[in-house]
Amino acid sequence: MRFSRFAAAAVALASSCSAWAQSGVTLYGVVDASIEYVSHVGAVPTAANGFNPGPAHDVVRLTSGGMSGSRWGIRGVEDLGGGTQAVFVLESGFNADTGTMQQTGRLFGRQAFVGIKNAQYGQLSLGRQYTSLFDSIVNFVPAYFATEYEPITLFTGANFREDNTIKYTGNFGAFTGVAHYSFGTGVALPQAVPTGFALGGAGEVPGQARRDSAWGASLAYTGGSLWAALAYDQFNPTISTPASTSSGTFRKATAALSYNLPWGRIMGGYRWGQNKTAAGATAVRDDFFWIGGIYQVTPAFTLTLEYDYDKVRNVFGNTSVANPWQLNLIADYSLSKRTDVYLSAAYAKHAGLMLDSASIAFANSLALGNSYVLGNGATSMVGIAAGVRHKF
Template sequence: MKRAILALAAAMACGAAQAQSSVTLYGVVDVNLEYVNKVGVVPSAANGFNPGTGHSVVRENSGGYSGSRWGLRGTEDLGSGLKSIFVLENGFNADTGTLQQGGRMFGRQAFVGIKSDNYGQVTFGRQYTSLFVSIANFVPARFATQYEPAGVIAGANFREDNVAQYTGTFGPVTAIAHWSFGVGTALPQVNPGIPTLGGNGEVPGQFRRDSAYGAGVTYMNGPLGLGLAYDQWNPTIGTSNGTLKKAAVMASYSIGAGKVMGGYRWGQNKDQTGREFLRDDFYWIGGQYRVSAALDFTLEYDYQNLKNVGGNTHAANPWQIALITDYSLSKRTDVYLTTAYTRNAGLAMDSAASGFATSLALGNSYSLSSGQKSMFGAAVGIRHVF
């Protein structure tokens, strides 16, 4: 009898210990078939910064509505309201089985930290910037991979290596701040007036080189949402660094089954000598509407006012309108149609002003061909969430 009681106590203790920690496997597999017209090549010094003759293309892609990914997230209860947390998130191309984010094993996110029930959390590793996180709930398309101009809105550095980040939620207010010791993002030269940007950072004797920091605060109370955020990246240029700055304000309001949202983002990029090589204002507006439990629509309009692009102060201003229709077949599987029309840039508003970051990241060119003014794309896809 005594042995039975001891065995039961040991089993209960083991079960309690296991209940205090957890690891969750999750992911998304998203594939679509896409048509795009007037596609050129990404400009570079090798092709004389000429995107060449345009062609239409029909292709299979990974990640139209959500980037294909799998990940592990875990927590352990440390007592006294503290938990240790971690996230490891891999991005992959479902159409080819290859890795995204430059071949990183966990290129989407990789961090570990401590979370307090009362004071927020501190995390260390590869993470999203404060600007990106703050804007996420205020863009209608929710940073949908295919046509959302995320690299224009938040910068090509919206994920950064070597980050220390704080996040705290206090009632309706969420505050976030981060510092990166070395961003790890690099953009090649795509315009003769814009330098090659970025590198590995963390160079001995050059603490500022390729570092970055930012902060944001959002307010969500009932139907109303408000946000404010700032981001600065000091990318490697040659053996020194430049300064890329962005600041944004945004708002949202829910009305019945719909939600309207919009915002403004200011941007200024300077090289290592202090010369301004990009100055722009970016605006977005749109909304989401749920027709039924299974069907919803998303509409987004984006406009970029280019004041200076590589010394050109009279560049045509890009704009884009995008529509997403999504239909849920179950809690885990949905089908979607996403379309976009862009003027004075490629889809996702890819241009020299964004360093063609979308084309380079996805490996599918959205560079507008020489002499063309507009581009249209449409994709039909299926997404499964697990």
């Protein structure tokens, strides 16, 4: 069974596993915008506001990227003979509501890489790319990492895209293996709580090869009705406090399953996470679970339900943090092969939507420019969005 959502995820990744039959360059993109209502919203905590989100308010706003992040891109291929090709992807994220660039103002912030691909031996690519964990797990998450409400940063880490990356992707029948190494991820997040720290840096640091480096690997099986995936990711970010600058070790390991049924798919999985400072102290330790499915009501209409739960064991020394969870429902109707309309709704408890919290330095709110931080006194958040998406 083919799903329009699955196809959208493939376009979003501009997948390095895609095959091109001849030389050429393709311009592509997505424009996605929605009107959104969100309850109990506070400000993103920073040192400037004393790490105080302030009072909770409801908000109605126009946002960019509900089902997919708005972007435009160019991808190309040149046949070199003997089953070998040169390939490249340049993909720029933008805000459809304001026309500004995303990914901290990068021109090609979503992807920017060049590589060599061989039909038998796989692809080797260099540049800004998705991590191995992201590549393998995206098709095992019911909402396919939809921009609105999906807890992607909690799931994969803020480093799901990394600068200065060398990556190998190999297809072997129903198996796909991916491995990557980043010499400097370019991920940087400010301090989010008084007891926390600023995270990451601009890229490679001379004389400090480990600092802000990252690596990972994954293996996915997508043959038959039952699919499975395993992935590991490690990020070694700069950790900056008033007293020192050091390199931490952030690790994540994931296992996922997906099963095809006559009416759709069900899927779920588990992600183990542990973030440590250079001294070995635990900054964050959690166990994240998800389950849900996609129901193909008609060829044009799909319903998606996803439940996410995070078992928080330690956040900056606090071992009694309430465990956040979220329920997300998406109704998507295709008007054509390129255009669809959707209604998305989510309820989060003990965190903001997307499970935004101090444990991930409120990275979702910072990246999107729209706060999903709980205001003072609030313990839950509701979001409802109606939007339109066009793919070209």
